[in-house]
Amino acid sequence: MEDVLRIGGVGVDVLAATYGTPLYIYDQHAIEERMEDYRRYFHSDVLHCEVLYASKAFCIQEMMRLAKRHDLSLDVVSGGELYTALAAGVDPKRIYFHGNNKSPREIEEALQAGVGTLIVDNVMEGECLCAQMSQRTGEVHVLLRVNPGVTAHTHEYIVTAHDDSKFGISIHEQEAIVRLIERFSQTAGIVFDGFHAHIGSQIFEREAFETEIAILGRFLAELQHTYGIEAHSLDVGGGFAVRYTDADAPIPLPQLCQTITAACERQKQLHGLALERILIEPGRSIVAQAGLTLYTVGFQKQTAHRHYLFVDGGMSDNIRPALYQAAYACDVANRMNDPKTVRTCVAGKCCESGDVLIEEVMLPPCQAGDLLAVYTTGAYGFSMASHYNRLPRPAVVFIKDGQARCVVRRESYADLLRGEDVET
Ligand SMILES: Cc1ncc(COP(=O)(O)O)c(C=O)c1O
Numbered sequence: 515m516e517d518v519l520r521i522g523g524v525g526v527d528v529l530a531a532t533y534g535t536p537l538y539i540y541d542q543h544a545i546e547e548r549m550e551d552y553r554r555y556f557h558s559d560v561l562h563c564e565v566l567y568a569s570k571a572f573c574i575q576e577m578m579r580l581a582k583r584h585d586l587s588l589d590v591v592s593g594g595e596l597y598t599a600l601a602a603g604v605d606p607k608r609i610y611f612h613g614n615n616k617s618p619r620e621i622e623e624a625l626q627a628g629v630g631t632l633i634v635d636n637v638m639e640g641e642c643l644c645a646q647m648s649q650r651t652g653e654v655h656v657l658l659r660v661n662p663g664v665t666a667h668t669h670e671y672i673v674t675a676h677d678d679s680k681f682g683i684s685i686h687e688q689e690a691i692v693r694l695i696e697r698f699s700q701t702a703g704i705v706f707d708g709f710h711a712h713i714g715s716q717i718f719e720r721e722a723f724e725t726e727i728a729i730l731g732r733f734l735a736e737l738q739h740t741y742g743i744e745a746h747s748l749d750v751g752g753g754f755a756v757r758y759t760d761a762d763a764p765i766p767l768p769q770l771c772q773t774i775t776a777a778c779e780r781q782k783q784l785h786g787l788a789l790e791r792i793l794i795e796p797g798r799s800i801v802a803q804a805g806l807t808l809y810t811v812g813f814q815k816q817t818a819h820r821h822y823l824f825v826d827g828g829m830s831d832n833i834r835p836a837l838y839q840a841a842y843a844c845d846v847a848n849r850m851n852d853p854k855t856v857r858t859c860v861a862g863k864c865c866e867s868g869d870v871l872i873e874e875v876m877l878p879p880c881q882a883g884d885l886l887a888v889y890t891t892g893a894y895g896f897s898m899a900s901h902y903n904r905l906p907r908p909a910v911v912f913i914k915d916g917q918a919r920c921v922v923r924r925e926s927y928a929d930l931l932r933g934e935d936v937e938t
């Protein structure tokens with residue numbers, strides 16, 4: 515192995531010298547390969563299969579363009595994500611608009627743009643949509659988000675389908691669901707397609723998805739056989755785990771896709787469902803492993819129990835360790851062959867004791883100016899970045915075929931003042 519880490523054939527020392535640090539670096543080929551793999555493996559002979567990229571994981575125009583090029587649809591959850599997708603030239607019909615509290619204005623924007631499908635999250639939103647549709651012409655497809663009450667084993671902040679979740683209507687509220695679907699059928703322009711559920715994020719167990727689908731199957735059967743409501747589409751969400759450290763063993767993609775398609779086929783057959791189409795919404799598992807964050811090492815210090823190594827970013831570019839106690843792996847990227855002899859705590863530069871990127875990792879002795887690569891930061895890093903402590907957001911670089919290209923420029927101090935030239 516060379517002393518300097520290379521991404522897509524380019525040395526990270528060259529990238530740091532050209533674009534500065536902190537820097538989000540993506541292997542574009544890895545993203546595209548993953549998109550293709552999803553398209554290849556999410557397949558059924560019985561059901562039409564559709565893959566949506568959950569853009570919240572990493573929402574920039576270039577990602578939207580890649581999704582479009584690889585024929586993925588898009589999941590957006592806000593006017594801002596929708597705006598980004600449209601700006602990138604995504605066909606609005608391929609956009610699915612999620613969110614538990616879309617504003618009336620966002621709904622209006624989505625309808626105006628001709629967004630293909632709205633995922634209605636609660637009864638009030640459904641009523642708001644019906645009211646807006648009765649004032650206009652055109653058509654919108656609707657999926658209703660239901661909460662199947664599945665508790666997946668992941669961090670409590672990213673579980674989305676326990677009984678008291680803020681997302682979706684509980685499948686136990688059948689009357690409310692039936693009434694809402696009736697309202698949809700009475701409203702010109704609304705085409706009710708079926709249901710959506712999403713049980714959480716970074717989920718490792720196949721059984722969680724099998725349980726989700728079995729519960730949804732029984733629910734669809736009850737609606738179909740008791741009320742004559744046919745759901746032609748079922749979107750089972752995303753949440754597929756990735757490998758952040760050696761402790762993680764995600765379900766391999768072919769098995770994951772097979773688990774989902776087989777479970778859906780089984781439910782269709784078991785209950786004689788009218789189901790024709792199934793959808794999944796991977797976000798993290800498309801981009802996380804294709805990305806890393808490159809930092810420059812600054813000062814170090816020894817306390818009674820810890821050796822601290824400070825880097826030039828931190829919770830402002832990666833909130834996940836502070837928010838979810840997320841674990842990451844890293845290397846001193848210009849000393850890849852040096853023996854790892856120092857038990858190190860990697861901390862950021864933000865004014866918070868919790869600004870620790872990696873609690874404990876063995877690293878080689880290193881100096882100010884060395885480069886530290888934190889792996890698997892491609893999802894929910896840039897998209898959850900903040901300006902805390904007025905740190906400008908890092909640049910984003912995509913590497914393909916040995917060529918680097920800056921797809922988001924580094925923010926300047928002047929960018930931080932944008933919007934403040936008002937009523938002084
Ligand atoms: C509705 C919905 N779909 C898809 C996703 C994407 O999840 P992940 O990035 O874990 O695949 C999320 C986030 O958890 C979500 O809330």
Ligand SMILES: N[C@@H](CCCC[NH3+])C(=O)O
Nearest residue numbers: 570672715716834893894
């Ligand atoms: N942002 C979270 C996951 C939430 C996904 C959106 N529902 C993470 O970084 O793990």
